[in-house]
Amino acid sequence: MKKPVIEFTDYSFKYRTQKEPTLHNINLTIMEGEKVLIVGPSGSGKSTLAHCMNGLVPFSYTGESTGTLKVGGKDASKSSIFELSKDVGTVLQDPDGQFIGLTVGEDIAFSLENACVPLNQMKEKVLEAAKIVGVDSLLSHSPQDLSGGQKQRVSMAGAMTNDVNILLFDEPLANLDPATGKYAIELIDEIHKSTKKTIVIIEHRLEDVLYKNVDRIILVCDGRIKADLNPDKLLTTDLLQQEGIREPLYITAMKYAGCHVREEDSPSNLDNMNIAPYKEQISQWFSSRIEPLAAEKREALLEIKDISFSYQKGEEVLKKVSFTVYKGDMLSIVGRNGAGKSTLSKLICGFQTPDKGQILYQGNDLAGYSIKKRAEKIGLVMQNPNQMISKPMIYDEVALGLAARGVPEEEIRPRVEETLKICGLFPFRNWPIAALSFGQKKRVTIASILVLNPQIIILDEPTAGQDFRHYTEIMEFLREMNEKVGITIIMITHDMHLMLEYTSRCVVISDGTLISDSTGAKVLTDSSIIQSASLKETSLYELSMKCGIEKQDGSAFVQHFIEYDKGVRTRG
Amino acid sequence: MAKFLTYSHDDTWIHRLCGATKLIFFILWSVLGMITYDTRVLLAMLIISMIAFYMSKIKYKQVSMVFKVICLFLIINILAIFIFSPYEGTKIYGTRHDLLHLFGKYTLTKEQIFYECNVALKYFTVIPAALLFIVTTNPSEFAASLNRLGVNYKIGYSISLAFRYIPDIQRDFNEIKQSQEARGIDMSKDVSLPTRVKSMGAILFPLIFSSMERIDVISNAMELRGFGKSKKRTWYTARPFTRMDYMVIIFTVVFSIISLVFTFYDGSRFYNPFM
Numbered sequence: 118m119k120k121p122v123i124e125f126t127d128y129s130f131k132y133r134t135q136k137e138p139t140l141h142n143i144n145l146t147i148m149e150g151e152k153v154l155i156v157g158p159s160g161s162g163k164s165t166l167a168h169c170m171n172g173l174v175p176f177s178y179t180g181e182s183t184g185t186l187k188v189g190g191k192d193a194s195k196s197s198i199f200e201l202s203k204d205v206g207t208v209l210q211d212p213d214g215q216f217i218g219l220t221v222g223e224d225i226a227f228s229l230e231n232a233c234v235p236l237n238q239m240k241e242k243v244l245e246a247a248k249i250v251g252v253d254s255l256l257s258h259s260p261q262d263l264s265g266g267q268k269q270r271v272s273m274a275g276a277m278t279n280d281v282n283i284l285l286f287d288e289p290l291a292n293l294d295p296a297t298g299k300y301a302i303e304l305i306d307e308i309h310k311s312t313k314k315t316i317v318i319i320e321h322r323l324e325d326v327l328y329k330n331v332d333r334i335i336l337v338c339d340g341r342i343k344a345d346l347n348p349d350k351l352l353t354t355d356l357l358q359q360e361g362i363r364e365p366l367y368i369t370a371m372k373y374a375g376c377h378v379r380e381e382d383s384p385s386n387l388d389n390m391n392i393a394p395y396k397e398q399i400s401q402w403f404s405s406r407i408e409p410l411a412a413e414k415r416e417a418l419l420e421i422k423d424i425s426f427s428y429q430k431g432e433e434v435l436k437k438v439s440f441t442v443y444k445g446d447m448l449s450i451v452g453r454n455g456a457g458k459s460t461l462s463k464l465i466c467g468f469q470t471p472d473k474g475q476i477l478y479q480g481n482d483l484a485g486y487s488i489k490k491r492a493e494k495i496g497l498v499m500q501n502p503n504q505m506i507s508k509p510m511i512y513d514e515v516a517l518g519l520a521a522r523g524v525p526e527e528e529i530r531p532r533v534e535e536t537l538k539i540c541g542l543f544p545f546r547n548w549p550i551a552a553l554s555f556g557q558k559k560r561v562t563i564a565s566i567l568v569l570n571p572q573i574i575i576l577d578e579p580t581a582g583q584d585f586r587h588y589t590e591i592m593e594f595l596r597e598m599n600e601k602v603g604i605t606i607i608m609i610t611h612d613m614h615l616m617l618e619y620t621s622r623c624v625v626i627s628d629g630t631l632i633s634d635s636t637g638a639k640v641l642t643d644s645s646i647i648q649s650a651s652l653k654e655t656s657l658y659e660l661s662m663k664c665g666i667e668k669q670d671g672s673a674f675v676q677h678f679i680e681y682d683k684g685v686r687t688r689g
Numbered sequence: 690m691a692k693f694l695t696y697s698h699d700d701t702w703i704h705r706l707c708g709a710t711k712l713i714f715f716i717l718w719s720v721l722g723m724i725t726y727d728t729r730v731l732l733a734m735l736i737i738s739m740i741a742f743y744m745s746k747i748k749y750k751q752v753s754m755v756f757k758v759i760c761l762f763l764i765i766n767i768l769a770i771f772i773f774s775p776y777e778g779t780k781i782y783g784t785r786h787d788l789l790h791l792f793g794k795y796t797l798t799k800e801q802i803f804y805e806c807n808v809a810l811k812y813f814t815v816i817p818a819a820l821l822f823i824v825t826t827n828p829s830e831f832a833a834s835l836n837r838l839g840v841n842y843k844i845g846y847s848i849s850l851a852f853r854y855i856p857d858i859q860r861d862f863n864e865i866k867q868s869q870e871a872r873g874i875d876m877s878k879d880v881s882l883p884t885r886v887k888s889m890g891a892i893l894f895p896l897i898f899s900s901m902e903r904i905d906v907i908s909n910a911m912e913l914r915g916f917g918k919s920k921k922r923t924w925y926t927a928r929p930f931t932r933m934d935y936m937v938i939i940f941t942v943v944f945s946i947i948s949l950v951f952t953f954y955d956g957s958r959f960y961n962p963f964m
Contacts, residue, residue: 171913199918207913214903215910218925219696219829219853226925231915233923243925275914468867492871503898504865507891517891521873565872 120190122204122283122315123147123170127184130165130174139165141340142184149282152309152316154326154348157337158361159555159584166337167287167319169193172201189282202228205283206276210291210582212268221247221263222256225274232279246274249311250304265454266297270304277308283315284308290322291582294453294611295653302328321584323357324365324656327385336360348385353378361586363614367660370678371395373685374402387656392663399664406677415443417480418605419465419495419573424474426457426464434460436629437474442573442607447599449608449616449637452626453651458609461626462575467491492518496566500578502558505565511537511553512546515565522569532568539602540564541594556587560594567598573605574598580612588612592619593686613641613652618679625650638675696827702933703745708826708834710934714941715822721945722815727952727960728803731810734948738817745825752820763812767805771795778804784963800963807959828852833924842922850907858900865895 125145131138139162147153157163168174169186176198186193189204209215218224222243229239247253250270260268269289276284286305290298306329309316320326323334327348334351336344338360344351351357357364367387371378376398378384382391419442426435435457442448450458463469465476467488476483478494499505508514515536519529537543540560545553550561559579566574579595580588596619598604610616616623617637625633625640627649633640640646641655661674698704703711722734749756770777778800779785786799826834828849835845870876874888911917952958 173909173913177909177912198912199915202913202915209906209910209913211906214906217850217907217911217914219827223829223925227911227916228914230922230925231918233919233921236923236925236927239923239925279915463867466867466871468871488867488870489873489875492873497868497871499864499868501899501902503902504861504895505868506898507869507894517874518872521875521888569872 119148121146122149122189124187128186129184130180130182132180139340143342145342149315150313152331153333154331155319155335155337156321156323156362158586161337162340163319163337167285171205171207171285172198203279204281205285206281207285208272208276208289210288212272216260221252221258221271224271225278227275228279242278246278250274265293266300269301286318288320290320290325294651295613296651298325299328299653302326323362349380349383352384353380363585365656367656370657370660373681374399387659396664403666403674403677417441418444420477422475424471426460426471434629438631440624440634442605444605445603447606447620448622449610449620450624451610451616451650456626457629458626462609465495466497493569494571495573496571498562498566498576500581502562505562506550509549511548511550511561514550514561515568518565518569536564536568556590559591575607577609579608580615638672642672642675697751697824699746701745704825706937707928707930707934708830709837710937711822711826712834713938715818717941717945718818719815721948722811725948725952726807726958728807729960730948730952731814734814738814742817742821745821747824751824759816763809770805781959782961782963827926829926833927861899862896865892
């Protein structure tokens with residue numbers, strides 16, 4: 118008989134700093150050995166729910182709770198973070214930010230050190246945990262020398278050393294490239310199978326998690342549990358769409374094709390899914406496609422010519438990269454971490470100077486232009502808005518660039534106000550920035566660049582950590598900028614949805630070399646590019662294969678989906 | 690660039706010593722260097738420091754920057770002594786041998802030169818010991834060794850964490866600076882100092898905010914893994930004292946005592962070659 122390990126009964130929680138409760142009347146039981154996925158949009162309370170389990174709520178983030186929560190049979194409200202950490206091991210998002218030890222071994226040992234485990238026992242336990250996740254040969258390495266996937270493994274080992282029963286993953290995929298994310302999900306599944314521990318995953322990238330089986334999905338919205346279903350059942354409902362969670366792309370495609378997906382065909386995993394009943398409808402939908410028009414010849418705006426660059430002699434970060442950005446392009450640059458994407462943007466903005474090669478803007482060599490001069494043509498929006506915002510008020514922040522250029526005040530005001538209108542921030546113009554959401558802050562940083570009237574904007578991971586609703590909001594906004602204002606947009610990203618859905622061209626960089634310059638649909642159906650750039654094949658391609666659509670038509674199928682999807686979105 | 694003055698991994702007998710041993714050596718050595726003005730003691734210390742430094746295989750490149758800064762301070766210090774107290778040496782040694790009259794009341798004396806050489810010597814006996822300690826001690830072991838000497842582990846750990854995050858913060862600083870420069874905030878020498886100070890705010894605010902985020906993440910991560918739970922903790926990097934450690938400590942203590950006796954034997958902490 119399985120026993121419950123986490124039990125919420127009529128549990129509500131209100132943060133000390135907030136008026137309204139964040140969690141309302143939660144009733145949720147998680148049994149020993151279960152693998153549960155908790156999904157929900159940003160601000161739904163799913164992170165709070167996770168924090169209740171590991172004790173950050175209420176011990177680190179204080180507030181009032183009613184009802185009861187039992188973790189491992191003990192009342193959590195009378196416990197402490199330390200007590201709970203013996204039952205619940207937490208793996209936080211962003212493995213970089215949480216490395217404490219200087220070596221892999223030391224980092225894995227951290228919780229053992231704090232528990233005063235004697236040295237010889239500690240070494241044994243570290244080795245044991247390292248073996249489970251396969252990093253036992255790396256114990257003396259420094260975490261900085263590891264790949265993204267290895268880092269994730271080390272954090273998992275660190276969470277397991279205390280013989281915890283429950284492993285809690287808080288958005289484990291947030292900062293990983295697609296291939297590494299896939300790897301992480303595989304690893305979680307292996308750990309689940311080999312150790313029989315209870316696994317709780319908080320994540321909004323549903324399709325990626327469903328790559329391996331989960332027992333239940335809990336959908337959290339507005340602090341309430343909206344659904345508590347098995348994945349197959351959940352995917353047949355419209356609940357995910359209603360709450361702004363992205364369902365797997367193949368499910369969306371099937372719905373577009375007019376299929377009614379049934380639970381008994383196990384839709385939660387495309388590999389195991391019985392596709393036969395839907396085949397015909399999908400093929401029909403595909404044959405109804407209209408071939409997209411060939412793009413007309415446009416004016417070249419930015420030409421990257423044979424750029425090579427190295428930070429240290431002999432270690433080339435970029436090798437002879439060449440491509441052209443045309444006016445009105447919406448372009449993505451993809452590739453694994455450290456492939457040289459960010460370096461490329463630094464070269465374009467003039468923060469670094471290329472060793473060889475040229476960068477031309479409308480035919481003129483940019484080499485002689487200062488950073489400031491270039492910024493009037495090419496703007497850069499950093500990934501983290503907090504790294505850019507330096508004024509407390511929105512108006513001042515957006516005006517900063519103009520004021521620094523000595524533009525007279527009477528000219529600044531209309532320009533700032535117009536930009537705020539374009540960005541949908543005009544009603545907030547007198548608000549303090551601190552009162553804005555993450556997505557709105559992002560808009561402020563885009564506005565503060567846009568106000569300088571650049572022809573090109575480069576955005577570094579514009580949608581990192583955003584849920585589907587905010588993702589759509591930011592991306593639709595950028596598309597509007599692109600279509601209505603005619604601004605050329607270059608995005609550096611890991612997000613495969615973004616490159617598929619919003620960019621007409623996709624430049625792939627691997628180990629400093631440009632390996633492809635094509636459409637997103639072509640890139641994500643080409644297995645050799647996928648492998649060397651650490652991407653992941655789109656499930657749409659797999660769906661088309663399963664429906665017996667010819668291999669060479671795979672990317673046309675993906676393209677058809679994108680066009681159709683765009684139509685659905687613009688119609689609302 | 691961010692690599693100078695950070696722990697470098699190597700395997701000499703100095704690297705193999707416990708952090709605590711090196712800390713004890715460093716503390717005693719500095720105190721001794723500050724107390725004594727006995728040229729003979731200082732010379733002996735200088736030779737020992739140099740030998741240890743050579744044996745640790747530290748490359749000059751790793752410490753050149755700090756070395757240059759310290760030398761600059763040394764020069765300023767020596768000049769300042771001469772400007773404010775040109776006859777300090779005569780006062781100390783009780784004799785006066787003029788070498789050269791400069792101007793006004795400034796005359797160069799043998800005693801002054803000898804005294805200032807001693808000051809310089811003090812610098813050079815302590816610098817290698819300090820660099821040796823910083824560059825050959827793993828930061829985690831540093832925390833462990835402070836803890837071993839009775840300092841609360843939370844204090845030791847926060848110091849070593851601070852050291853660890855310096856490169857990250859440097860990187861953030863550069864990125865923020867570049868992006869603000871692109872927005873037109875000029876930090877170059879072309880603009881006036883007040884404007885530059887004001888512009889500094891445009892970099893510091895974002896830097897503070899993004900560092901606070903970083904702190905929030907790391908402190909949660911530490912707390913979730915039981916940091917601060919009990920009064921004590923064990924250390925993965927801890928190493929038992931070896932015979933070498935005991936020998937170094939005994940040597941340091943004995944050397945210090947002998948030196949102090951030697952220094953104060955004649956009733957003054959100065960060695961006087963003029964009498």
